[in-house]
Amino acid sequence: MEVSSLPISASHRAKLISAGYISISSLSSISPAHLARDLGISENEATGILKVASQRGGPERTIPSHHSIVDGLRAQTAWDMLHEEESCRRITTSCADLDDILGGGISCKEVTEIGGVPGIGKTQLGIQLAINVQIPLEYGGLAGKAVYIDTEGSFMVERVQQVAEACIKDMQEYDSFLRKDLPARQVNLQANDFLANIYYFRICSYTEQIAVINYLEKFISEHKDIKVVIVDSITFHFRQDFDDMALRTRLLGGMALKLMKLAKKFTLAVILLNQVTTKYSGGSFQLTLALDSGHQGHILF
Amino acid sequence: MRKSVNRVWRRVMANKLISEMGLPKSIANIFAARNIHTAKDALSLTEFELMELLDVGLAEVTTAVSSISEISCPPYQTALSLLEQRMHNEHLAGHLPTRLKGLDAALCGGIPFGVITELVGPAGIGKTQFCLKLSLLASLPSSHGGLDGHVVYVDTESKFSSRRMIEIGVNSFPEIFQIEGMAQQMAGRILVLQPTTPTEFSECLQKIKDSLLQHHVKLLVIDSMAALVSGDGQGQCRQHPLGWHMTFIKSLAEFSRIPVVVTNQVRSHSGDDPFHYSFQDSRQNLDFPTTFDSHLVAALGIPWAHAVSIRLVLESKSGQRFIKVAKSSMSPPVAFTFAISASGISLLHDDGIEMTGPEINAICGQVLKHFNVASSINDAHNIKYFRDFEVTVVYSIKNWSFRVVCG
Numbered sequence: 001m002e003v004s005s006l007p008i009s010a011s012h013r014a015k016l017i018s019a020g021y022i023s024i025s026s027l028s029s030i031s032p033a034h035l036a037r038d039l040g041i042s043e044n045e046a047t048g049i050l051k052v053a054s055q056r057g058g059p060e061r062t063i064p065s066h067h068s069i070v071d072g073l074r075a076q077t078a079w080d081m082l083h084e085e086e087s088c089r090r091i092t093t094s095c096a097d098l099d100d101i102l103g104g105g106i107s108c109k110e111v112t113e114i115g116g117v118p119g120i121g122k123t124q125l126g127i128q129l130a131i132n133v134q135i136p137l138e139y140g141g142l143a144g145k146a147v148y149i150d151t152e153g154s155f156m157v158e159r160v161q162q163v164a165e166a167c168i169k170d171m172q173e174y175d176s177f178l179r180k181d182l183p184a185r186q187v188n189l190q191a192n193d194f195l196a197n198i199y200y201f202r203i204c205s206y207t208e209q210i211a212v213i214n215y216l217e218k219f220i221s222e223h224k225d226i227k228v229v230i231v232d233s234i235t236f237h238f239r240q241d242f243d244d245m246a247l248r249t250r251l252l253g254g255m256a257l258k259l260m261k262l263a264k265k266f267t268l269a270v271i272l273l274n275q276v277t278t279k280y281s282g283g284s285f286q287l288t289l290a291l292d293s294g295h296q297g298h299i300l301f
Numbered sequence: 302m303r304k305s306v307n308r309v310w311r312r313v314m315a316n317k318l319i320s321e322m323g324l325p326k327s328i329a330n331i332f333a334a335r336n337i338h339t340a341k342d343a344l345s346l347t348e349f350e351l352m353e354l355l356d357v358g359l360a361e362v363t364t365a366v367s368s369i370s371e372i373s374c375p376p377y378q379t380a381l382s383l384l385e386q387r388m389h390n391e392h393l394a395g396h397l398p399t400r401l402k403g404l405d406a407a408l409c410g411g412i413p414f415g416v417i418t419e420l421v422g423p424a425g426i427g428k429t430q431f432c433l434k435l436s437l438l439a440s441l442p443s444s445h446g447g448l449d450g451h452v453v454y455v456d457t458e459s460k461f462s463s464r465r466m467i468e469i470g471v472n473s474f475p476e477i478f479q480i481e482g483m484a485q486q487m488a489g490r491i492l493v494l495q496p497t498t499p500t501e502f503s504e505c506l507q508k509i510k511d512s513l514l515q516h517h518v519k520l521l522v523i524d525s526m527a528a529l530v531s532g533d534g535q536g537q538c539r540q541h542p543l544g545w546h547m548t549f550i551k552s553l554a555e556f557s558r559i560p561v562v563v564t565n566q567v568r569s570h571s572g573d574d575p576f577h578y579s580f581q582d583s584r585q586n587l588d589f590p591t592t593f594d595s596h597l598v599a600a601l602g603i604p605w606a607h608a609v610s611i612r613l614v615l616e617s618k619s620g621q622r623f624i625k626v627a628k629s630s631m632s633p634p635v636a637f638t639f640a641i642s643a644s645g646i647s648l649l650h651d652d653g654i655e656m657t658g659p660e661i662n663a664i665c666g667q668v669l670k671h672f673n674v675a676s677s678i679n680d681a682h683n684i685k686y687f688r689d690f691e692v693t694v695v696y697s698i699k700n701w702s703f704r705v706v707c708g
Contacts (some may be wrong), residue, residue: 007359009352048358118606119628119662127630148380153416153555154610157384158394158409159631195381202375204552207316207341214344214370219377239544241606247345254347275607 003027006052015039016049027053027170029293085109089142091133091228091269093125108142108227108269111260113234115274115289122273123154126230129271130198131163133228136189144227144268145197147211147219152235155200199226206237206251213255213262220266228260233273309383314370316341322372328365329616331355340373365418392448395561397520399431399438400473401639402445402650404624407632408611412560417551417608421565421599422664426622428564432522433466434645435562437473439520440490447479452491452576453509457502457528461493472644491603506549513557522554527600543601546610563609567597597664616665624648627662634661669694 002023003016005274020028027035027050036046076084090105099105106112106129116122135141150157167188169259201217203209220226234255243247263270279288317340319332335354337343343366344355351362362678378386396410405411409422412418412435420428436454441447470487471478490678496502512518513575530543554561599606599614606612612628624646625636635653639646 007352009358011356012358019542045308052358118603118609119612123630147377150606152610153551155380156409156413156631157380157387160380161384162631163556192381192384195384196379198380199377200380200383201377202555204555205341205373207344207373208375210344211340211370211373213374214366215374218367218371233607236607250347251345276603278603 003053006049006261008052012039012041012045012049015041024053038102040079074165088267089227091129091142092135092140094128094132104273106228106269108267109263111256111263111270111272113272113274113289117276123232126158126271126273127155127160127163127231129228129269130230131160131167131194133169133269134194134197135167138260139174142227143225145199145223145225147199147201147216147226147229149201149209149229149231150261151203151231152233153202154232160195160198161191164191167194196202199223203237209237210255213258216262217258220262220268224266226266226268228269228271229259230271230285231259231273233275235275239275302658319343319369324365324368328355328357328361331357332365340369343369344373363707391558392443395558397435397448398446399435400438401646401648401651403635403637403648403653404626406651407626407635407653408629409631412562413611413631414560415554416610417554417561417563418611418613419563419565419599419609420613420615421567423597423617425565425665426615426617427639427646428615429460429524430469430641431646432463432562432564433462434469434473435467436491436520436522437487437559437645439560440487441474441477445474448519450490450517452520452522453512453518454491454493455496455505455509455521456493456495456524457500457523457525458533459495460524461495463488463493464490468643469645472642482561503546506546506553510553513553513559518557519559521559521561523550523561523563525566526605527566530601543605546606551608565605566600568600570598599664614662614664616663618665618672625656625661626653636661655689666699670689 003021003026006013006024016039030050032043032046032050034042035041035050039046085107089108090099090102090109092099092105093102102112114122114125126148130146133142133144133146135143137143147298168191171189201212203212215274216229220229234252238252259270259272262268274289276289318338319340319342320338322329322340324332332338332343332355337346337354345352348359348362348366352359355362359420377472384394392413393410395414396405396408396412397414398405399408420431422428432454436452438446439448439450439452441449443449444508467484468479470484477487494505496505509518509521513521519633526546532545550561550563564618599612606628607654610630611626611632614623614627616623616625616626622639622641623636624639626632626634633653634656636656637651637653638649
């Protein structure tokens with residue numbers, strides 16, 4: 001492995017290379033004092049560099065033995081991935097047809113993008129999912145909590161209350177129709193209990209949007225029962241007053257990657273609501289998703 | 302309440318300084334040395350770019366970005382505490398009742414605070430009448446269900462008629478307006494601004510932002526948005542100037558937590574309007590009504606349609622006027638029949654007609670009843686698409702002169 005790919009500062013990297021340390025193995029048996037002398041840096045800095053090098057160079061201790069084909073990388077066999085996908089929980093959208101198309105509901109390890117014309121119901125779906133993720137395990141739900149990141153101000157608490165009440169009624173009906181033979185069970189939840197489990201962030205600029213997505217990692221590790229993150233909408237603050245298009249693409253790409261990492265690391269569902277714009281193609285104007293960052297994940301219209 | 306609005310406004314506009322964030326001295330100095338002063342500057346760069354620029358390791362950059370993000374991130378609230386806060390602090394949990402029972406029920410109380418509510422419809426349908434009534438309702442004392450506050454009315458087409466507004470007041474709330482001096486006091490709470498050019502309009506908005514924080518402004522009406530913002534062209538060139546106004550008005554609404562009502566015009570559907578996705582069959586124009594008379598769409602385009610939170614479509618069909626809740630995240634798609642009378646707008650039935658499918662969004666422009674000459678210069682642009690229209694005298698009130706155009 002090359003020294004040039006180490007996550008250290010540019011000047012340290014340059015010094016290492018000019019002093020002749022090109023590969024990681026060349027750093028494996030050197031003392032910090034010796035390195036410090038060679039590079040002309042302090043011993044503390046040299047220790048830091050050696051620490052980074054040893055972390056990168058060594059084999060991953062967490063990989064089980066049958067992954068020995070690829071050393072030093074985190075890899076899974078296709079069989080393991082299939083098994084994992086099948087056991088992965090899904091959040092129902094409350095629409096049987098939509099659940100069918102999605103293979104059971106919104107997947108908890110992926111980013112799903114939902115786009116549409118104004119007024120079509122994207123926020124409604126977002127609110128529905130924020131409620132449905134909280135359905136208790138006994139009713140086939142995930143008993144999780146939700147994070148709702150609102151960039152447009154479309155989150156209407158009155159509507160959330162209505163959806164929560166309808167969900168409770170559904171659970172009561174489920175109880176009375178499908179569990180007739182079993183002893184009666186009371187649904188002890190109130191609409192306000194559902195509302196208390198939705199963490200709401202109101203974002204007013206793209207800086208805040210990037211900040212909240214960066215902060216989510218810490219927030220979710222402190223609130224481990226969060227199972228869905230809804231961003232409504234992902235593009236609003238990037239569509240106007242943005243002069244530097246290259247910067248916009250980089251920022252959006254960065255956000256998309258961080259969200260994917262979040263979904264995989266904490267096994268939660270990330271829902272991105274997107275607006276539409278017009279595009280001239282094939283001789284006519286068509287609707288297309290705004291700011292298509294071309295990232296992986298499911299896209300629904 | 303005023304102070305917290307101010308603080309919130311400053312939080313966004315000021316854009317946090319890194320020097321005030323309490324980061325370790327060493328890294329804070331490095332940021333400053335490289336000219337990265339605000340959270341915006343720092344977060345606009347990727348972590349690798351920051352490493353290159355600041356000449357520090359990845360771990361240090363990640364920690365610094367984490368801290369900056371945590372500090373710049375707005376505080377969270379649970380949906381429950383949001384609801385409780387609104388119920389406690391705001392009138393009817395953040396709604397301005399329109400006194401149209403069916404509509405208020407559909408909107409969970411009335412026109413919501415903090416977001417843009419749009420009224421769109423053909424000329425002469427009653428948008429300005431609606432705005433006049435709302436202005437009055439906002440200025441009424443709270444004992445009569447009003448917001449007891451000032452109203453800023455931006456009238457870009459010179460349609461505001463104070464005489465008509467007093468008439469609505471006298472007919473709808475006789476017990477208040479009979480009192481000596483009440484009419485003057487109510488009318489005195491409504492500030493009318495009449496910008497004539499797009500530049501004046503932008504300046505108006507800036508001034509409104511400043512006065513919102515000082516006075517007791519409880520409603521902002523912009524009648525109409527399309528007149529000074531879009532210009533005549535369609536397509537890309539229109540989106541640019543609108544973008545600034547859109548975000549500005551939206552953030553005004555958000556931070557002042559007042560209702561903002563904006564009227565929009567209609568234009569005819571052109572071949573350039575997109576109505577399908579690339580994967581749909583373009584020959585099936587499903588979303589689109591086929592009669593020529595109904596070929597109308599809201600002006601200002603799709604980005605504007607995304608920015609408004611509530612869209613109320615006013616239209617006229619077979620001699621009947623309808624007000625439809627076309628876009629609202631808290632209402633079912635319902636339509637109500639309405640009429641214009643001496644006391645403003647009134648619903649003919651409080652039970653709405655539930656509409657399914659794309660019909661709720663369609664704007665029909667068939668027979669129209671009457672026009673106001675003062676607005677016809679802008680609306681004349683729309684008139685040429687209507688086949689026939691009849692002129693009917695809807696009401697006549699003593700001492701109120703009305704103007705009707707025939708053609």
